[in-house]
Amino acid sequence: MLAQIRSLAGPLVAPEDLDRLVERCAGARWVCVGEASHGTHEYYRWRSLLSRRLIEEHGVAWIGVEGDWPDCWRLDRWVRGLGDQDLDARGVLAGFERWPTWMWANEEVAEFLDWLREFNERRPAPRQVGFYGLDVYSLWDSLREIIAWLEQHAPEALPAALQAWQCFVPFHEDPHEYAWSTRIVPESCEPDVVALLAEVRRRTLGRTAEDPGAFTAALNAMVAADAERYYRTMVLGDRRSWNVRDQHMADVADLLARHHGPGSTGLVWAHNSHVGDARATDMFDAGLVNVGQLLRERHAPAEVVLVGAAGWTGTVVAAEAWGEPEEVVAVPEARAGSHEDLLHRALGEPAAMVFGRDRSGPWLSGRWGHRAVGVVYHPWREAGNYVPTRMGERYDALLWFEDTRALRPLHHELPPEEPELGTEPTGL
Known part of the structure; x- marks a missing residue:
């Protein structure tokens, strides 16, 4: 051996x-x-x-x-x-x-x-x-980026984005709070983010290859939809949340390969x-x-x-x-x-x-x-x-x-007031 x-x-x-x-x-x-x-x-x-x-x-x-x-x-x-x-x-x-x-x-x-x-x-x-x-965690940041892009490029589509945002507002950008609420009351923001994803895809269709702004808007919409599903699955103690995350990362890797062209x-x-x-x-x-x-x-x-x-x-x-x-x-x-x-x-x-x-x-x-x-x-x-x-x-x-040896962080961590949900018990 x-x-x-x-x-x-x-x-x-x-x-x-x-x-x-x-x-x-x-x-x-x-x-x-x-x-x-x-x-x-x-x-x-x-x-x-x-x-x-x-x-x-x-x-x-x-x-x-x-x-x-x-x-x-x-x-x-x-x-x-x-x-x-x-x-x-x-x-x-x-x-x-x-x-x-x-x-x-x-x-x-x-x-x-x-x-x-x-x-x-x-x-x-x-x-x-x-x-x-490639990752899936940036639910609120991605929503903000989508709203900013729509304000500039497709203001008539803002209602779909704002509806999704308003659905999440009561949870104060806390994935714990949002995810637990869906466990107690079986209602979620999934329909709103799915509708937003469809709207952004429609607005960016045919534009992503030449327009970096449209490209990142489409990706942020994809993140928002998958992140909502990830947090909602994870709080149930369901290990399938790992699969939601890795499927998202693999999907983004495939999308980047297509975006950069055949053979890239x-x-x-x-x-x-x-x-x-x-x-x-x-x-x-x-x-x-x-x-x-x-x-x-x-x-x-x-x-x-x-x-x-x-x-x-x-x-x-x-x-x-x-x-x-x-x-x-x-x-x-x-x-x-x-x-x-x-x-x-x-x-x-x-x-x-x-x-x-x-x-x-x-x-x-x-x-x-x-x-x-x-x-x-x-x-x-x-x-x-x-x-x-x-x-x-x-x-x-x-x-x-x-x-x-340990790598060299640029700054030290400060403990957050409310730590975000981890990916898995080992934090991978």
Whole structure:
């Protein structure tokens, strides 16, 4: 087993050590690059280095991240030289206010965005690389963006938007309050946001390719409809809320690919739990799907590449509970018998691993625990942080790190008065 691991591994010290992985990604239309936590420097740094090479050498057209559409749209405008040009990357990222802000408001992302802006400055507008949010949380922000666009471009359609807004007004922008109200009284704002989605789609039909404002209005309407369903499903304690979220992210990734044209290539940045094919884990047994699985099911095998990340020990930025301030937390050495333990015993140093067509053999086909660290992390409950995984089915490649360190947040979290609902108990 250890011999199979060694046979797949190459060194991971300098950007050129990514050569085999870059070659593996060439020709794919969706390259999903994961992370084993939302707070580790090495995962963010090497994902950025891989992304830079794919952008420069293989013409990647867009990046979709596990972030909110309105916040990331502001970043997209900035890296294209179209907005907030009086700010640097750190200034624009300071606008990220949804917890956990450290996921995107950190030095590692700021350094990548600085590079991307400089790269885009040297290219004509149609060939600039976009930066977008795939996630579903921004219900109220997306509604505000829709209203602002309709006021300027289709004021006669404002009644539909205002009706949806008024439906949510009693809940003071609190998803807890809205979601619980639908459980107590079986009435929801679903008809209003669905009607709004239909109206915005009608108003933007045929305009999104040439009009960035119409494009983002259509996406915000999509977010509003799916966010309403996500919160309403989640408060019931129904794990299908995970599926609502990941189906939304996969749908947005497909939409971005269509928006950027036939043959365009995009990158998806998200946690391993979203990137690695759920069918190779116990998530499948629980009826859960994820982005990596959905993209593989929808597209030809050669069009989708899934890249995971893993580490043995180190430090990470995480929180004690949902909505609490961040801390630098020690990540213990991986549990015996886990994938991380096997990789440590076989390699003992960082490695880039690319899996070939043959995914048999004791390690690639075996099922062992694979550590997943969420934004809420309790090292003393390590047993619950491991996802039973067949590595050769979950990913097409893996970036491995022996010792990792916490990423560098741009600012510290302040606990909100009313923490927003978490995604899952582990905060993935």
